[in-house]
Amino acid sequence: VPTYKLVVMYDGSRFAGWQIQPGLPTVQGEIAGLLKRICDEPGLRVAGAARTDAGTHALGQVATFTSSRTWETARLHRALNRLLPSDIAVASAEEVDGSFHARRSAAGRVYLYRIACTPVLSPFLARWVHHYRRPLDVESMRRGASQLLGEHDFSSFRAAGDTSATPVKTIRRIEIADREGVVELTVEGTSFLQHMVRAIAGTLLEIGRGHWKASRMETILKARDRGKAGPTLPARGLCLVEVLYPETGGRRSLPGAENR
């Protein structure tokens, strides 16, 4: 059956997260609702690569759906963007191999957590950052963060309600940049526990503001105790930047395409 891949951006501020919940505005609900109308298939279902929480944003969420008919992706793309509310946009739409699935095929996710550490928070940033009024020690934060690289039991950064099969996850990349007073934490991993990035950000904030030493990160990680780490920072500062797929990302390779 024809399978389609969408890359979706959203300002998560007014949504109860990605995943459909009865009676609540959700990103998946908005997209699935429109696709059912456009494709005239009431049973159409949309899969997402990551279940972003209420208030979390996305630059590169990936969604897949199958249809009984073949659609011209450029038209589908335009129709979706015309009908979606302005806080959701489809960056790209393409037909993919039927074996491709947004979540199951994903090999990694990249998240960004942003902390504005300026006395005054700009109203033009307020929707997408956490605000901390004083400067942060970015070097200490980097030393703390580096201790999380690799495969670990991340129980210390796991939400009480997390339903993952295992608390063991792998962080492949963790970087901290300071862009004009906004501290940007980028974390890449295979997959994440619920609230994991927000709890890591909260722990790094304790280090950055000098409340804890960078070396404490290792103690916290080894404790496997949520009570030992810093607070879960607000969803507002979190953004799903990219979902990574092996090789083609499920792109339908046309015969002879490799010669072009």
Add this chain to the structure above:
Amino acid sequence: VPTYKLVVMYDGSRFAGWQIQPGLPTVQGEIAGLLKRICDEPGLRVAGAARTDAGTHALGQVATFTSSRTWETARLHRALNRLLPSDIAVASAEEVDGSFHARRSAAGRVYLYRIACTPVLSPFLARWVHHYRRPLDVESMRRGASQLLGEHDFSSFRAAGDTSATPVKTIRRIEIADREGVVELTVEGTSFLQHMVRAIAGTLLEIGRGHWKASRMETILKARDRGKAGPTLPARGLCLVEVLYPETGGRRSLPGAENR
């Protein structure tokens, strides 16, 4: 009496403009309401440099108020930012000379109008730009804009409801930049007619998309007829960037301050 100058930033999306209107959310209403409480002066009044329309944003609106008492500006500043909603922020607060008035002392205003001309509009830009799906001819727009420089009768760009004493205004600077698919129109003038920048932006959009030639701008200006110019683009794309004051900007010069 002690007089205070505030530089105010706001995301105008949910406001019925700057100016207080009974029963509607306004920026002036939010700030005046808080200052009355903080200063415990029910009669306190706040003046703004520009009456921005519903939906228009500001990076540098200027407001002044007088109080019967002297306030430590750093504390007043912090108190305001703690209590204001996240779509309004006070960038700075200072005591100024009693003769200083946000509107009457202003010598100029700088506005920015932004048009995103990309096929897909990012949800992270949607609140502060107008969206036009195709590329614009920025060179033609510049040629058209240059014809507006100087003192002219701007009746062709004047809203029906405008109450200015005269349609004659001076544009001192008009610039167009293209920043990664967002066309930015910057206009500096002494003061503006209602909707003037939005009507200029709408006319330049007609030129940029190739519907009109750049040379038509002169004909439109000379016609002094609102019907001849382009449409008034949405307030969403407009931002009051800066209010200009002669010399000190009303800053209270302390005796001996010039020697420091």
